[in-house]
Every structure is written in structure tokens, then in C-alpha cells.
Amino acid sequence: MEQNFIVTAEHGLHARPAAQLVQVAAPFASAIELVTADKAVNLKSMMSVMGVGLASGASFSVRATGDDAQAAVDAIAARLEEQGLARRA
Amino acid sequence: MPDPTLTSAAAPVTLSGVAASPGTGIGPAFLLSAPDLSFDTLTGQDPAAERARLDNALAASRTDLNGVREGARARLGDDAAAIFDAHLLLLDDPELGAAIQETLTGGANAEAAVHGAFEAFIGMFESLDDPYLRERAADLRDLRARVLSHLLGRPLASLGELREPAIVVAHDLTPSDTAGLDPALVRGVVTAVGGRTSHSAIMARGLGLPAVVGVGEAALAGLTRGTPLIVSGDAGTVTVHPDAAALSAAQAAQVAAQAERDRLDALKDREGRTADGLRVELAANIGAPAEVTGALNAGAEGVGLYRTEFLFLGRDDLPGEDEQYRAYRAVLEGMAGRPVIIRTLDIGGDKALPALGLPHEENPFLGFRAIRLCLARPDLFRVQLRALLRASVHGQLRVMFPMIATVQEFLDARAHLDAARAELTAEGVPVAAGIPVGMMVEIPAAAALSEQFARHADFFSVGSNDLIGYAMAADRMNERVANLYQPLNPAVLTLIALTCQGAARHGKWVGVCGEMAGDPLALPLLVGLGVTELSMSAPALLPRREQVLNLNAAQARELAAHALTLSHAAEVEAAVRAAYPDLTPADA
Structure with missing residues (x-):
């Protein structure tokens, strides 16, 4: 299960908003990764996610593997859109 | 006369940093050094x-x-x-x-x-x-x-060791350090690193301690325990080895600040009553028996909200009946006959409470929490109710149930209380008669149906933080929607007005125990809507008492009635400011 996104946040997707995604991702059983042009990081890890910096307009994807993969991706997509951080591509 | 122990033969030096928390502190340095956490690196371990x-x-x-x-x-x-x-x-x-x-x-x-x-x-x-x-x-x-x-097995260095008034000097205060700090002994805070948004700065402002942060490691190198210091939290400077002139100026600044506090302190024992004679009780919110002293020092006429959940958090087991009884009794005795509203457990899936094994919830604030949890777990609830009733003979207890959405929940909760009373009576344990039993109004459903609730509940206390959150469907911690969290929105005021009207029909009273109670802009509106008890954090009590004493309730009623006809929170704020031009922007 993989969903592509484009960053819509004016100032990009950086540490503080990215850290919120960890709280959304952590409860799911699936392995969840945030995939950018140059790396894939564990979306359940503050450590990994805080190192992510994506400029406005950059594309990335969220990849989930496991029984609740669809629900996980939906929840993350919902949070990204609610917060005006990114839209589905 | 400057205190001679605080002057020094050494030449004064002024350090510059970031003005992180206002006020002037004078005292000897207390260097908080980190514990020795050195260890040997081993290999070949199991x-x-x-x-x-x-x-x-x-x-x-x-x-x-x-x-x-x-x-x-x-x-x-x-x-x-x-x-x-x-x-x-x-x-x-x-x-x-x-x-x-x-x-x-x-x-x-x-x-x-x-x-x-x-x-x-x-x-x-x-x-x-x-x-x-x-x-x-x-x-x-x-x-x-x-x-x-x-x-x-080496405990972290603790500000708990502090026994004398001092200015705390550290590389940086960790959140754990500040959590152990006794504000009564700390005269100020100086750190080598950090800015206005660093932990040290936020914590110092929260505690009202003067603080200067980010003065640099080198600047602090010459300090030792006992070095005389002045912290000027407004200017962002630290004077090391102050001379007599610097000390006099600092003391003058303290005197001026103290004069303002004294002016307010003089109101401490005045009964909360508006200029035209309406009684408005001014009470304190507390989370632990230790806070009673601070509440009384701020002139609290009662406790409007004792949050019992602090007894339950940060531990792996549950507090037993005796432990709870001792805490409740301590608060009731401490308040010496003044009314004390004790709220039953308000806890849910957002708090780690290992002993309850609560499942994670997607939406804890709309989930299994507070009275919902207690009604489903009578084992837990009964222990608390028995402890409350046993404590009732030691003061003026009022019991309050949180998160009530339906009349049935209130009736069920009170039935548990009655059953606990019957048990205790059968056991020959004394319980006070006529304990008022009330409820929080924080769910809009409770405000909408307040007339029906008021047939049963003895009082209402509006939990404004949650009421605003639920009414506006906005989490104020979420910066994208925090602008919708509007205490002065006419919709919120209308819910409070409904609550007061329902209560009045049955001769019941309404208090407010959220942050709105301590907000100077909201105060005239709340009183005007019919709220007669305001419960707030202790530091807000004296300034709000002054405001109540100067308030004309008839004028406040007119203002509130007008506010209910407006469309925007900003219009309400403008109306309040127009009616009370003395409210400074700092009061916002």
C-alpha cells in the first residue's frame, strides 16, 4: 500500500509538523515508511521523521505494509490534508 | 540599606543574555551541576x-x-x-x-x-x-x-537539595530539573544556553520567576556557589558581585513590584462581592493537598475544583481507599470549613494509567473517559466515593461528576454515591449529611438540557476549556485550528447562558472552573450571565477579586445580554473593552 503526496505547506514539511505524524502512525500494526527522493524513513520514529525536510511542492510517498495498511495510510493522509501539509498526488 | 552579605569586594560584572521571564531576583548563586553519569564501556556482556x-x-x-x-x-x-x-x-x-x-x-x-x-x-x-x-x-x-x-543507580541532581533562597545557575535547566524546583526558594534563574522558547524560559515564566537565559558558558565559568547575583528578567542582564548602587536599584525595582502585590494582598480577606452587592465566590483550582496553602495565601474562599486524577497518575497501581481518604481529608481540613468541590476521576485513554489497562483510542476526548469509565468500572468508582464520603466529616465537601452528557449518567453516578453512603452507614462509619452533589457542564448537551439536569444536580460548574473545545470542535493545542478556540464566541456564551437559566429555574447555582474564570475579559460576561462562583489558578485570584469588587453586576448583565446578540468573538471583545476601558492589553 503506497500513496503519493505533494507538500502544500507554504514553509514545507519540517520537523515540528512531521513529528505529529508519528503520533498518528504509532498505533498501527503495519510497518509505515515515509519515502522521499533520497531515502525512506520509519514513520513511527520521531528520530527518523524529525530529520526529514521537504520543501513546498516536493513529492513523497507513505508506504505501509501489514494488515491495517490501508487504514494507516488513510489516517496519515487525513492528518496531512487536515493540517494543510500535503495533498494526495 | 543593601544587604551587606550580597555586596562584594570583587568588581561588579554585568552579563547579558535573553530576557526570558520578567522580575528582579537578588541572591546567592546555587550551581546546579549534573550528577556523575560516567561509566565503563564493557564488552562481552550477556x-x-x-x-x-x-x-x-x-x-x-x-x-x-x-x-x-x-x-x-x-x-x-x-x-x-x-x-x-x-x-x-x-x-x-x-x-x-x-x-x-x-x-x-x-x-x-x-x-x-x-x-x-x-x-x-x-x-x-x-x-x-x-x-x-x-x-x-x-x-x-x-x-x-x-x-x-x-x-x-545514581539519582539525578535535584533542586530538591535547595534549602536557602538562591538564584539557580545551570548550563540549562532540564524539564526534569524545573519540575523539582521549589518556587518559594528560587529567586531567579540563569542559564548558559537557551532562548525565550527553551524549557528553562517557559518553566520560569510559568512559575513567575525572573530568568535570564543564554548568557554563555564562559560567562558562568567564574561563578561559584554563593556568588552574589542580581537577575534582571526584564532587561535580560545578570549582575555578578553587584555594588551598592546596583543593589539599591534592584531593590527599588523589587519594592515597586511588591507594592503592586501588597495593594492586591490587602484585598485578600475581602469577600467576593460586586460593587452593587452581588455575591461572587472566588475559589481556587488545585491538583494536590500541597496546593491548599497557596490557595489560601491568594485569598481563596474555597476550592472550586480539586482534580483527583493526580492521585492516580505516575504510578503502576491504583490508590486505595485509605490513601484517597487521607488526601481528601487533608484538603478539607486545610480549607478549614470553606467549601471544597472534589471532582471524581476525570481520566481516559490519553493518559497512561497502567493499572487500568485502557485501550488506545483514536479520539480520547470523545471516548471512554471520566464518568463513562467510572460507571463502567464500579470497583474503581466505589473506592473513590467511599473515600470521599469518609472524608466528608472533616470539612465542607461538595462532590462533582465530570463529563456528564446525559441525565441518566448523573442519576447513575449519584446512585453509586448513595449506595456507598448506605454501605458506610451499615458499617457504622460516619458520613456528613446533605453533601451537595453537582456536575461539570463541559459537554454542550449538558448546557442544552440544563433545566432537566438542574432538577437533580445541586450545582453546575462550567468546565470552560472543554466546553469551548467541544462547542467549537477545535483543539487549541492544534495550531491550525487554535484560532477557532474562542472563549468569547457568542455561541460559547449562549451555552453558559442556557446553563445559568436552567439552574436558576430550580434555584441552583453555577460556577466556572476553566481558564475563562481567570480571564479578565470574560469575567464581566460570566457574572452578567449569572455565574456566581469563579474558580481559577491561585495567581489569578487577587487581580480577579479586585475586578469583582469594582464590578457593577447590573451593568455586567446589560453587557452580557448585548454580547449574546453579537456575531463574532471579536465584537464581544470590543464590547467588553468599550465597557471597561481600564482593561489593559496585557489583561488579554
């Missing part, structure tokens, strides 16, 4: 044994953090507590955990594994430009020190 040691240290750290978080929440508020939520998330971080495990598997001791794994991430965050990430590096250092201190 990975399973080291893993077990690590797990114990992590569990102990988690217990600490839950306790520290709730302590911070009680004394400093939700923003301060959120720092420890971040620590808890970091403590369970899978990447960090994997890095530690990898080193353990290689035969390292747990200390070396923890140190190394944290170091890599600290180094990474510190090398970045983003100030937010650099602050997270401070979180990681604090967290690592906590885990290492448990592994090594």
Missing part, C-alpha cells in the same frame, strides 16, 4: 542480562516521566506537560530502540549502548539549523541522563 537491566531502567524512566508530567501539568499547565509527552514518545522510539539493541547484541553493557545510540541522534539534531530540532537535542540529553541515572 545481551539478555543487559537487555533486562535496560528494560528496568526504561520502565523506571517511564514511571518518572508520567509523574513529572502530571506534576508539571498541575503547577505549570498543559504546555509544560507536553514536553514530557515528547519524552515518552522518544523513550519508545523504534529507531532509537533498534540502535540500542544492536549494540547490546554485540556484547556491550547497557550504559554504553544507551549512551552511544542517543549520542548519534543528539549529534545529528545539534548539527541542524532548525531551532526546534536543537531543542529536541536538549530533550534527548535530558532523557538519556534519566535512563543512565536509573542504570547506574
